Amino acid sequence: MGIADDAVEIRARGWRTLAALHALIETELERELGATAGLSVVEYTVLDALNRQDGWHMRMQQLARAAALSPSATTRLVTRLEDRGLLTRVLCADDRRGIYTELTPAGLDLYEKAHPIHDEILERVLGEAADRPELAPVVHALQGVEAVA
Amino acid sequence: MGIADDAVEIRARGWRTLAALHALIETELERELGATAGLSVVEYTVLDALNRQDGWHMRMQQLARAAALSPSATTRLVTRLEDRGLLTRVLCADDRRGIYTELTPAGLDLYEKAHPIHDEILERVLGEAADRPELAPVVHALQGVEAVA
DNA sequence: ACACAATCATTGCATACGCAATTAATCAGC
DNA sequence: GCTGATTAATTGCGTATGCAATGATTGTGT
Numbered sequence: 001m002g003i004a005d006d007a008v009e010i011r012a013r014g015w016r017t018l019a020a021l022h023a024l025i026e027t028e029l030e031r032e033l034g035a036t037a038g039l040s041v042v043e044y045t046v047l048d049a050l051n052r053q054d055g056w057h058m059r060m061q062q063l064a065r066a067a068a069l070s071p072s073a074t075t076r077l078v079t080r081l082e083d084r085g086l087l088t089r090v091l092c093a094d095d096r097r098g099i100y101t102e103l104t105p106a107g108l109d110l111y112e113k114a115h116p117i118h119d120e121i122l123e124r125v126l127g128e129a130a131d132r133p134e135l136a137p138v139v140h141a142l143q144g145v146e147a148v149a
Numbered sequence: 150m151g152i153a154d155d156a157v158e159i160r161a162r163g164w165r166t167l168a169a170l171h172a173l174i175e176t177e178l179e180r181e182l183g184a185t186a187g188l189s190v191v192e193y194t195v196l197d198a199l200n201r202q203d204g205w206h207m208r209m210q211q212l213a214r215a216a217a218l219s220p221s222a223t224t225r226l227v228t229r230l231e232d233r234g235l236l237t238r239v240l241c242a243d244d245r246r247g248i249y250t251e252l253t254p255a256g257l258d259l260y261e262k263a264h265p266i267h268d269e270i271l272e273r274v275l276g277e278a279a280d281r282p283e284l285a286p287v288v289h290a291l292q293g294v295e296a297v298a
Numbered sequence: 299a300c301a302c303a304a305t306c307a308t309t310g311c312a313t314a315c316g317c318a319a320t321t322a323a324t325c326a327g328c
Numbered sequence: 329g330c331t332g333a334t335t336a337a338t339t340g341c342g343t344a345t346g347c348a349a350t351g352a353t354t355g356t357g358t
Contacts, residue, residue, distance in 0.1 A: 011271045012197075014291030015174060019194075022171040023217035025164060030316090040344090045168075048161075060307060068172035070346050075308055077344085097306040097353045122160045134294060141290030142163030145283060179346095189314090209337060219316050224338055226314085246323045246336040 021135050025125050032121050037114040042067050042077060044118060047111040050087065050103045057090055057100035086110060170284050174274050181270050186263040191216050191226060193267060196260040199236065199252045206239055206249035235259060 026041055033039045039047070049066040050058060058066075064074040078101055081087045086107035090100040103111065126142070129135040175190055182188045188196070198215040199207060207215075213223040227250055230236045235256035239249040252260065275291070278284040 008268045010292055010294075011268060011275060014275075014294050015271055017294045018167070018171055018174070018287075018291060019217065022167055025167070027217075042344090061305095068168065068176075071307065072309080072347080073345055079308095080344095095306085095354070099307065119157045119160060122164055126160060126163075137290045137293045138167075138287065141286045142167060143159055144286045145159075145163050145166045191314090210335095220337065221317080221339080222315055228338095229314095244324075244336085248337065 017134055017138055021129055021138055024129060024135075025122070028125050029118065029121055033114060033117060036117050037110060039110070039114055042069065043081060044111075044114055046077060046081065047086065047103065047107060047114070048118075050101065051108065051111050053102075057092075057102040059098050059100060061098075063101065081107070166283055166287055170278055170287055173278060173284075174271070177274050178267065178270055182263060182266065185266050186259060188259070188263055191218065192230060193260075193263055195226060195230065196235065196252065196256055196263070197267075199250065200257065200260050202251075206241075206251040208247050208249060212250065230256070 029041045029044075033041065033044055037044075045067045046063060049063060060071065060074050060078065063069075063078065064071055067074065067077070069077065078087065078089065082089060082101075085104055087101050087103050090102060092098055092100045126139055130139045178190045178193075182190065182193055186193075194216045195212060198212060209220065209223050209227065212218075212227065213220055216223065216226070218226065227236065227238065231238060231250075234253055236250050236252050239251060241247055241249045275288055279288045
């Protein structure tokens with residue numbers, strides 16, 4: 001096997017590892033957040049993204065990017081959360097095509113309840129993953145991720 | 150903000166980065182593999198896992214782990230691929246609860262057609278991701294992943 | 299000013315998913 | 329050798345998803 005073939009195999013293995021770690025974390029978050037806060041992972045992700053905006057609002061598209069969802073899925077996700085009273089749609093004046101969403105007090109409450117649970121799970125699962133030789137390099141790389149510009 | 154809070158934030162940011170990179174790769178693979186080979190990512194993953202068994206067969210459960218799927222989803226995925234003639238179910242004699250699956254010649258053909266496409270996409274997307282400062286550390290860590298024991 | 303392209307969000311539709319219950323086969327204790 | 333617990337895979341059911349088409353608004357070129 002030549003050098004080029006090695007590179008192919010290394011990439012494929014890296015991708016499998018990434019996918020395995022991602023699935024491990026997501027499955028666990030899904031279970032625990034669902035049981036303790038009644039939130040799915042994407043739902044938590046939306047609340048988290050809105051909260052990190054620090055009281056400011058976000059367009060649907062930004063939300064879609066943050067949650068890695070299609071526009072249609074984002075619409076429905078926001079509708080679900082709105083129906084539960086966790087966020088509100090705000091028609092914004094400067095561009096009446098766009099729609100902003102912001103957390104309600106209830107949404108903030110639930111987020112603040114879910115946040116420590118979210119981190120506990122993350123800490124535990126990342127700790128377990130760090131003990132697996134095939135996952136450890138990626139786990140450690142996550143510590144070195146820079147803040148968003 | 151104290152050291153403990155920093156650790157929380159670092160973990161959360163690492164997880165968001167991991168999820169973002171995963172979604173980026175998966176979305177692109179989904180599009181391109183679907184267009185060129187008529188395969189979804191999980192479908193390719195199954196063919197790839199079976200092929201890496203080098204002609205040998207795999208239990209449903211192993212397949213489920215490899216594809217990060219629930220048992221029920223695995224059943225249906227295998228059924229779909231079987232209906233397309235890409236793999237076959239084999240009742241194995243030593244434990245008649247378990248069911249083995251193996252690639253058909255057609256399945257192997259399709260896999261061998263899809264494999265180079267899969268790698269091209271991986272190379273391109275990982276290359277693009279390496280140019281993004283927030284993703285780069287994880288991308289580079291993937292190169293250092295060890296072979297499975 | 300007006301027509302036409304582009305953008306943002308939403309809906310119809312088909313599909314893949316997970317959970318919980320079910321069926322089939324093996325294993326453990328006695 | 330039989331009964332009950334365990335494990336493997338499958339099905340019923342509800343739900344979240346993506347794609348493609350649509351509606352509503354803004355931007356652009358003449």
